Structures are given as structure tokens and as C-alpha cells.
Amino acid sequence: MSFYQGKKILITGGCGFIGSNLAIRLVAEGADVTVVDSMIDEYGGNMHNIAPVADDIRLNISDVRDQVAMRYLVRDKEMIFNLAGQVSHIDSMHDPYTDLEINAKAQLGVLEACRHNNRDARIVLSSTRQIYGKPQYMPVDEKHPLDPVDVNGINCIAGEWYHLLYQKVYGIPTSVLRLTNTYGPRQLLKHNRQGFIGWFIRLVMQSKEIQLYGDGSQRRDLNYVDDVVDALLLAGEKDEAVGEVYNLAGDEPISLKDLVEKMVTISGRGSYKLVPWPEEKKKIDIGDFYGDGTKIKNALGWSPAIGVDEGLKRTFEFYEDCLEQYLCETEGHVCKP
Numbered sequence: 001m002s003f004y005q006g007k008k009i010l011i012t013g014g015c016g017f018i019g020s021n022l023a024i025r026l027v028a029e030g031a032d033v034t035v036v037d038s039m040i041d042e043y044g045g046n047m048h049n050i051a052p053v054a055d056d057i058r059l060n061i062s063d064v065r066d067q068v069a070m071r072y073l074v075r076d077k078e079m080i081f082n083l084a085g086q087v088s089h090i091d092s093m094h095d096p097y098t099d100l101e102i103n104a105k106a107q108l109g110v111l112e113a114c115r116h117n118n119r120d121a122r123i124v125l126s127s128t129r130q131i132y133g134k135p136q137y138m139p140v141d142e143k144h145p146l147d148p149v150d151v152n153g154i155n156c157i158a159g160e161w162y163h164l165l166y167q168k169v170y171g172i173p174t175s176v177l178r179l180t181n182t183y184g185p186r187q188l189l190k191h192n193r194q195g196f197i198g199w200f201i202r203l204v205m206q207s208k209e210i211q212l213y214g215d216g217s218q219r220r221d222l223n224y225v226d227d228v229v230d231a232l233l234l235a236g237e238k239d240e241a242v243g244e245v246y247n248l249a250g251d252e253p254i255s256l257k258d259l260v261e262k263m264v265t266i267s268g269r270g271s272y273k274l275v276p277w278p279e280e281k282k283k284i285d286i287g288d289f290y291g292d293g294t295k296i297k298n299a300l301g302w303s304p305a306i307g308v309d310e311g312l313k314r315t316f317e318f319y320e321d322c323l324e325q326y327l328c329e330t331e332g333h334v335c336k337p
Contacts (some may be wrong), residue, residue, distance in 0.1 A: 003237045005030035010077040010121075012036050012064050012110065013045070013084035014057075018126065020049035021225045022081055022232055027053045029233075033323075036073055036084075041088065044188035046213060048325040057279060064106040070113040079236050079294045080123045082110055082163075087195070089130065090280070092152035103155035105160070111166045111174075117120040122242075123174045124235045125163045129247065129291055131156050131178070139292035142178075142245055142257075151305040154230075160245065167243045173243040177231055179248050180291055184225030185318035197222070202327070204263045205319050211275045213285075215258035216257030221250025221290040224311035227304040234300045241300060249293030251304045262308060267316045 009026055013019040013033030026033050035057050037046040050057065054231075062069040064084045074080060085103050086092065092099035107125070114121050132140050148154050160246065163174040181197055189202040203210050231248050235241045254262075260272045271279035277285070297303045 002029040002235045004233070006032065006058065006076045008032045010034050010036065010073055010080045012080070012082050014045065015039060015045035015049050016046055018182060018225060018228055019081070019083045020186050021184070022229050023050060023057060024053050025229050025233070027056045034058040034060060034073065034077070036060045036062050036064070040090070042057050046186070046323065046326065049186045055122055065101055067109050067113065070110055071117050074110070074113045074121055075117045077118060077121050080110070080121050081232055081236065082107070082123055082125045085126070086152070087128070089150045089152045092150055092155070096151040099151050099155050099210060104158040104264055108162050111172065113171065114172050115166065115170050119170060119172050121172070122236055123163065123172065123326055124232055125160065125174065125176045127160050127176050127178045128156050129178050129180045129289065134286040135289055136222050139249065139290050140247070140290065142247055142291040164243065176245040177235055177255035178245065179223070179228060180250055181222045182225055183222060184315050200260060200263060201315060201319065204267045205316065205323050209271040210260055210272040212256055212260055212272050213275060213277045213281065216260070216274055217255050219255050219288045219290060220254040221253045221307060222304040223248055223250050223304055227306055231296065231302045234302050238300050244299070246295065246296035246299070247291040247293055249291035251307060253290035254308060258309070262312060266309065266312045267332065278329045319331055
């Protein structure tokens with residue numbers, strides 16, 4: 001029997017990319033799933049994402065910044081996967097106050113809701129490798145100094161530390177996963193402010209040209225979304241994960257030029273060219289980055305199982321039949337292909 005069978009689960013940001021894939025997996029595991037999502041236009045919530053389980057979950061359209069709603073939603077939950085967040089690094093520089101509200105203040109609000117209404121709720125927070133900034137050494141492990149290059153990274157550090165503090169002081173069982181570049185089905189494609197992979201996927205699917213900055217030699221590690229879901233479920237299940245922070249590192253780093261070439265080859269469409277760096281993006285680019293996943297592998301037995309070639313193949317196959325659903329300019333509405 002699955003560990004999650006019959007458990008009452010809350011997923012914040014559950015109509016988004018990772019949250020919806022997690023919801024679908026948890027329904028298959030027999031969990032009692034509640035999804036909360038603000039469905040704010042820019043942040044990736046998409047009703048099409050949860051279509052496969054729409055009749056099997058409870059959906060609450062609400063914002064994690066709404067304290068009244070969160071105190072109600074956490075009351076009877078055994079597990080909270082806290083995935084809601086503002087993840088655009090560029091947006092965080094243009095509108096730092098909103099980023100602060102969502103990635104720091106709202107995270108404190110979730111914890112306060114649990115402190116007053118449900119201290120036994122197990123919480124798994126999704127954080128980001130962005131908090132490390134430009135790496136001083138690689139692969140980057142959890143002991144690497146935190147030196148973010150943007151407002152988003154600073155606020156994500158605060159969100160992490162709130163979770164760890166509430167575990168130490170109030171005994172609320174929390175865990176933190178620092179995600180690297182995640183890709184796969186249900187990813188936001190409609191703009192390029194939530195990472196480069198989704199935008200590259202969109203351009204390839206539309207048989208357009210990708211503009212790759214510099215010489216394309218900068219390396220990144222990647223995780224297919226199913227592997228990330230596996231890690232979230234393990235962190236929620238294993239007692240040894242409580243109070244811990246884990247990197248989710250990819251199997252091996254790949255240059256952006258090699259990645260784009262794989263995309264074009266596997267999809268059979270699109271093209272690319274190298275272009276000079278825009279000043280705005282060059283200022284916050286960190287160069288090469290790839291993480292060290294030794295800690296989570298040793299503690300929880302997690303390592304990525306799906307390689308880049310297979311992950312890209314599955315991703316392109318998913319969007320073949322529903323690309324229009326991810327090009328909508330207004331979220332919360334189902335597009336007509």
C-alpha cells in the first residue's frame with residue numbers, strides 16, 4: 001500500500017507546473033488531495049494542468065497571501081507541499097515588493113497558519129538553487145555560501161529559514177528541497193520570465209529560432225519533472241528529511257548549446273543561432289552551475305532516473321496534442337485549439 005493512500009494533502013501552487021504533476025501522482029497513489037492556487041495570470045496556474053484529475057481533487061482558488069484562507073485550508077491536512085511562489089528572477093528585480101510578499105511574507109503566513117491550527121502537518125517546501133548565486137566551486141553542495149544575485153534569491157532564503165526555524169522552535173516538521181532547472185509536461189510556455197527551458201520548448205514546438213546568448217557554452221544541470229515529484233514524495237515520507245535541506249541535482253551538466261541541439265534533433269523542428277548577451281540578463285547570469293545531489297541520495301535514496309534525451313522526448317510528445325492550452329494569454333480559461 002502506498003504511504004500516501006488516504007492521506008489528506010494540501011498542495012499550494014497546485015495548478016502550476018510542478019504542483020499539478022504532483023497532484024496527478026498523489027491521486028494515483030490514493031491520496032485525498034486539495035489544491036490551492038491563485039491563478040494569477042503570470043505565475044503559471046493553468047486549469048488544463050489538472051484536467052486529468054479535476055473530478056478527483058478539491059480545488060480552492062485562493063492566494064497564499066490570504067491568511068484567513070490559509071488558516072482554514074491547513075486545519076485537517078496531514079501533509080502540505082508548499083510549492084506556491086514567484087519564480088521569475090527578472091520580475092523580482094522589476095517588482096521586488098510582490099516577490100517579497102509571495103516568497104517571504106506568504107511563506108511565514110503558511111507557517112503561522114500551521115502554528116495556530118495544525119502543528120502536526122508535515123511541510124515540504126520547494127526552494128531554488130538560485131539562492132547560491134554565482135558558484136564559488138562546483139558541483140555546488142548544501143554547504144556552499146548563499147550569495148544570490150537577485151531579489152528572488154534573497155526572498156527564497158528567507159522562506160527557507162522561516163521553515164527551518166519553525167521546525168526548531170515549534171516542532172512543525174518541515175523539509176526544504178532546492179530545485180535546479182526543471183522541465184517537462186505542464187510547464188509554463190507563454191512567456192520567458194520563468195526560466196529558459198520552457199521558452200526554448202515553445203520556440204521549438206512552433207518551429208521558430210532560438211536565440212542563444214554568448215557562445216552557448218554555459219552549463220546547467222536539469223531535472224525532468226517526474227524525478228522532482230519523486231523527490232518531493234520521498235521528502236514527505238521519510239522522517240530523516242525533517243529539518244533538512246537537500247539539493248536536487250541533475251544527472252550531469254550539459255551546455256546550453258548541446259541542449260538546444262538535442263531539442264532540435266529530438267523534436268525534428270526549430271533552429272538556433274548565437275547572439276550577444278543583452279545587458280539586463282548579463283548582469284544576473286551566473287555562468288556555469290551544476291549541483292551536488294550526494295546528500296539526498298545518501299539520506300533518501302533519490303537520484304534522477306530520466307535522462308535528458310528521454311525527458312525531452314516525453315515533453316515534446318505531451319505538447320503535440322495540447323500546445324494551444326499553454327499559449328493562452330489569459331490563465332483560468334481553456335483555449336480552443
